[in-house]
Amino acid sequence: MELDYRNLSEFFIEAVKRYGDKGAIFWKDDSPGNKNTLYKDISGSKLKELVYLMAQAISRYHIKPYETAAIISDTRFEWVIADFACLSKQIVTVPVYPTMTSEQIKYILHHSKSRLCFVSNKMMADKVNAVFNELPDLEKIITFTKTDHNTDNIISFEELVYGEILEERNAYSGELADKYFSECSLKQDPDDLLTIIYTSGTTGTPKGVCLSHRNILANIKQCTDSFPVVPEDRFLSFLPLAHTYERTAGYYLPLSIGASIYYAKNIDTLAAQMAEVKPTLLLAVPILFNRIYSRLMKNIEQMPAFKKAVTKRALSIGKKYRNNKDNFLWKLADKKVFSEIRKRTGGEIKFFISGGSALNKETAEFFDSIGLLILQGYGMTEASPVISVNRLGDNHFGTVGPPLVNVEVKIAEDGEILVKGDNVMLGYYKNDMETSEMIIGGWLHTGDIGVIDEHGCLKITDRKKTLIKTAGGKYISLTHIEENLERSDYIEQVISFASDERHFVSALIYPNPDKLAEIAAKLGIKYSSLAELSDNDVIHNFFESEIDVLQKHIAKYERVRKFALLDRPFTIESGELTPTLKLKRRVIEEKHKDIIEEFYK
Numbered sequence: 154m155e156l157d158y159r160n161l162s163e164f165f166i167e168a169v170k171r172y173g174d175k176g177a178i179f180w181k182d183d184s185p186g187n188k189n190t191l192y193k194d195i196s197g198s199k200l201k202e203l204v205y206l207m208a209q210a211i212s213r214y215h216i217k218p219y220e221t222a223a224i225i226s227d228t229r230f231e232w233v234i235a236d237f238a239c240l241s242k243q244i245v246t247v248p249v250y251p252t253m254t255s256e257q258i259k260y261i262l263h264h265s266k267s268r269l270c271f272v273s274n275k276m277m278a279d280k281v282n283a284v285f286n287e288l289p290d291l292e293k294i295i296t297f298t299k300t301d302h303n304t305d306n307i308i309s310f311e312e313l314v315y316g317e318i319l320e321e322r323n324a325y326s327g328e329l330a331d332k333y334f335s336e337c338s339l340k341q342d343p344d345d346l347l348t349i350i351y352t353s354g355t356t357g358t359p360k361g362v363c364l365s366h367r368n369i370l371a372n373i374k375q376c377t378d379s380f381p382v383v384p385e386d387r388f389l390s391f392l393p394l395a396h397t398y399e400r401t402a403g404y405y406l407p408l409s410i411g412a413s414i415y416y417a418k419n420i421d422t423l424a425a426q427m428a429e430v431k432p433t434l435l436l437a438v439p440i441l442f443n444r445i446y447s448r449l450m451k452n453i454e455q456m457p458a459f460k461k462a463v464t465k466r467a468l469s470i471g472k473k474y475r476n477n478k479d480n481f482l483w484k485l486a487d488k489k490v491f492s493e494i495r496k497r498t499g500g501e502i503k504f505f506i507s508g509g510s511a512l513n514k515e516t517a518e519f520f521d522s523i524g525l526l527i528l529q530g531y532g533m534t535e536a537s538p539v540i541s542v543n544r545l546g547d548n549h550f551g552t553v554g555p556p557l558v559n560v561e562v563k564i565a566e567d568g569e570i571l572v573k574g575d576n577v578m579l580g581y582y583k584n585d586m587e588t589s590e591m592i593i594g595g596w597l598h599t600g601d602i603g604v605i606d607e608h609g610c611l612k613i614t615d616r617k618k619t620l621i622k623t624a625g626g627k628y629i630s631l632t633h634i635e636e637n638l639e640r641s642d643y644i645e646q647v648i649s650f651a652s653d654e655r656h657f658v659s660a661l662i663y664p665n666p667d668k669l670a671e672i673a674a675k676l677g678i679k680y681s682s683l684a685e686l687s688d689n690d691v692i693h694n695f696f697e698s699e700i701d702v703l704q705k706h707i708a709k710y711e712r713v714r715k716f717a718l719l720d721r722p723f724t725i726e727s728g729e730l731t732p733t734l735k736l737k738r739r740v741i742e743e744k745h746k747d748i749i750e751e752f753y754k
Contacts, residue, residue, distance in 0.1 A: 154559045154575055157374055157409075160366040161240050161347060162338035164409065165204070166331065171384075171411040172197025178230045180416040181426065191429060192415065195230050198327065200237075203314065205330040207238035209321045210313045214269060214292050218243035219346060221265045224395070225249040225258065225281070226273035228416050231297035231310055232394050233404070235271040241337045244269075246348045247361075248395035250732035251277055252725045257359070259284045261351050265361060265582065266290040275300035278307050343367040349582050350397055350534050361582030362397075362534045371575035372537040373405050375557035380528070380544060382434065384411040386503075389432035391417035396733060397538040398508050403436045420444075424497065431499035438509035440734055442516050442527065449494065450642075451667070464490055471522035478524070491523040504528050504545065508538075509733055511613065511636065514551040521550070529553050531613060535597055536560075537576040541611045552610035562611060563596075569617060570603045571596040621651045623658075627710040634658060634711060641699055643668045646723055648736050649713060650749055657714040659752040661745055662696065663722045684720035693718065715752040717745075 158164040169177075176194030195203075216222070222244050226232050239246050247265045249258060251273060258281065262270060268290055272278045278296045285291060285306050294307045302309075315322065347366050351359040376382075388407045392399035407414050415430045417423050420441065427435075453464050467490035474483040495502070504526040507517075517527045530542035531553035541562065543554030556562040560574040577597045580588035591598055602615040619631040634649045638660065646663040666683060672695055673679075673686055680686040696718060704712045723729035729741050742749060 154371060154374070156343060156367065156370050156575075158370055159343055160338055160341035160345070161237070161369065161405075162334055162341055164370065164405075165201075165237050165241070166334045166338065168408045168411075169197040169201040172200070174198055176413065177408070178233065178414045178416070179430075180230060181418055181422075200230075200233070201327065201330050201334075202325060203234050204237040204241065205333060206314045206318060206322055206325065207234050207310075208241045208333070210318045211238060211242065211244075211269065216242065216244050216268045216292075218340075219245055221245045221247050221267045221349065222269035222271065223247040223249050223262055223265065223267040224271045225251055225253075225277055226271060226297060226394075227251055227419075228390055228392070228394050228399075229273065229297060230416075231271075231273075234310075235295075236394075239269075240347060241334060243337075243341060243345070245346050248348065248350060248400070250393055250395045252732050254728065255280055255284065259287060261359065261361075262288050262291060265349055265351075268292050269295060271295045271297065274298045275302070278302065282306050341366060343370070344579075346579065350395075352534055360584060360587060363579040363582050364537055365579055368537045368576050368578060369401060369405060371559070372401050372539055372557075373409050375559050375574070375576060376402055376406055376539055376542075377409065378558040379542060380504075380506075382406065382410050382412060386410075386412040386433045387415060387430060387501075388412055389415045389417055389423075389427060389430050389435050391420055391423050392436060392438065392509075393732065396509075397534045398532060399436060401537060402506070402539060424448075427499045428497060429499075431501045433501050433503045434506070435498075435502065436506050436508070438734065439507060439512045439516070442505075442507065442512065442520065446516060446519060447665075467491065468522070472519070475518060475522040487524060494523055495525060498525065502526075506530055506542065508532055508542075510735065511632075513636070513639070515640070517550050521548075531611060533599060535578045535591065535599075536572055536574070537578070539576070540572055540599075543610070547608075549606070549608055549610045552606060552608075552612045554611065555609045556611065562605070564603060564605060565598075568602040568604075568614070570599045570601045570611070570613070572599060573597065622653050623651050623655065623710065627708075629658065629711050631658075634660075634707075634713065637703055637707065638662070638700065638713070641703055643672070643696065643699055646736075648723070648738065648741055650742065650752075655753055657710075658712065659749060660713045660716040661719055661741070661748065662716055663719045664696070682720070687718040687720045717748050717752075719745075 174196045177197050177200055179192045179194040182193040222239050224232060224235050224246055236246055247267055249261055270281050270291060272281060272294060278294050281294050295313060296309045299309045299311050344365050344367055346363055347369060348364050349361040351361050388403055390403045394400050394404060417426045453461055467486035470482050470486040474480040506528050508530045512529045520527050528543040528548060530539060532538035532540045539557060540560055541554045541556045543549060563571050565571055573596050600617050601613050602617060603611055603613045605611055615630045615632050620628055621631060622628050629651055631649045635647050638644055638647045643665055644662055645665040647660055649658055649660040651658045669686055676691055678689060678691060686692055700713055725732060729737055
């Protein structure tokens with residue numbers, strides 16, 4: 154396919170020119186003395202200046218082309234400065250989730266031989282500095298926030314750009330920067346290595362995905378050719394920029410057309426910031442929609458009786474006439490109820506895009522019934538990452554849509570989804586064996602099982618690694634078992650287990666704590682802690698009945714026969730979830746092996 158740009162340096166020149174003195178990136182400013190300005194912004198011309206100055210500043214470390222620099226930070230404009238400054242110097246960036254453990258961070262920095270490490274704050278700087286002497290290639294830690302530090306290993310962004318390179322800053326001009334970036338772009342080929350992104354590692358050691366300029370630029374074009382984005386759009390970004398999905402579709406893509414990018418402080422402030430920003434587009438993961446739905450249902454239950462009845466009646470109408478929104482009753486329900494709900498998202502959402510993991514079909518249909526459209530997509534880091542997405546006017550719930558323009562998808566004989574296109578990675582860093590198993594004849598073997606339906610839409614049916622043959626010789630899908638149980642309002646998280654040595658399926662369940670408290674109140678159960686409640690026989694019997702109802706429609710050999718209720722959720726901090734909120738089966742099974750082994754005694 155024909156690329157719009159040869160490399161990201163050329164892309165950057167055009168992007169900052171497109172914005173000029175207009176704001177490109179916005180963020181909430183809660184600092185004292187700034188009460189009248191909700192959001193600060195950085196213009197295209199200021200972005201160009203800071204990237205140029207950062208590039209000059211890091212020149213003093215004499216890092217050679219294709220050496221690496223890690224970025225461990227929450228989402229902020231300095232992340233963008235570091236990213237473009239490094240790529241202008243042909244330094245390969247290695248984004249790292251700030252939620253990763255010290256051991257994971259040490260592994261990635263050591264494996265990638267990172268020469269520089271950009272970090273968001275003092276806490277992260279201290280975490281990296283604690284293992285500095287174990288990282289022989291690391292030369293300097295650069296903090297985005299000004300911090301007090303008693304070591305030469307650390308320098309702040311402010312010290313570097315505004316202190317140490319005073320001469321370059323005083324000599325700065327837009328023309329000088331344009332000349333610099335133009336010269337940089339001439340040195341870079343489309344197939345040069347741009348970034349190494351380490352996968353979350355649900356089943357083992359993280360692998361470094363090598364993506365080129367071509368990979369990223371192709372995926373940006375594939376996305377913009379597949380769904381409409383215009384300069385007037387406002388993106389509200391809350392996913393970490395270490396997430397390939399956010400980096401390509403929520404960062405590079407809006408920059409490519411001159412749309413505004415707003416940074417949310419975190420997922421907890423998202424609701425308030427949606428009302429302030431009034432975004433037109435928002436990239437999200439299913440957990441956000443589950444959270445919005447749960448909060449909405451809880452608010453409805455707390456309404457006065459008459460208002461609650463009206464709202465529930467409107468939701469019933471919305472469900473009935475979801476595919477016929479010109480119907481008088483739907484329009485009336487919209488005027489009285491749905492429009493008020495949509496105001497909480499700012500009232501100007503054109504559509505959400507959901508990715509990262511499977512979105513429950515019923516959840517997507519619920520949002521559609523109240524006039525909020527979710528386009529479910531599919532991708533993986535190895536594909537830069539977007540592979541397919543539903544389209545406006547042609548949205549098929551329960552699928553991840555047709556492949557993007559210029560992306561080929563086919564289904565192998567064993568059902569595995571294979572992908573080909575300019576967005577497919579170069580390979581895994583320092584791992585030729587894994588690369589040769591992943592890319593065969595130019596086709597990326599995704600590890601996902603799926604089908605292409607009569608509309609040309611891709612439907613993910615399973616992961617190869619969650620298809621298990623039980624001791625009874627039956628093949629079962631752990632993913633389907635878990636998705637089935639997650640339909641319950643009483644179940645917040647679930648993971649199931651089976652193997653060729655186990656005669657039935659078992660599960661660990663973390664109940665919805667609010668619903669658990671409601672059950673206890675209704676049943677008159679007194680308790681002092683969630684642990685005590687989770688261990689209560691009456692509660693266990695309630696969940697057994699709930700699971701029996703959910704499992705009526707599935708085969709007996711697929712049903713969960715034994716389960717345990719946990720008193721704490723699976724989290725990133727506990728090491729049981731990846732930074733992209735996927736369950737780490739090996740870790741969870743090892744942590745809870747005593748409970749699981751007890752199931753099969």
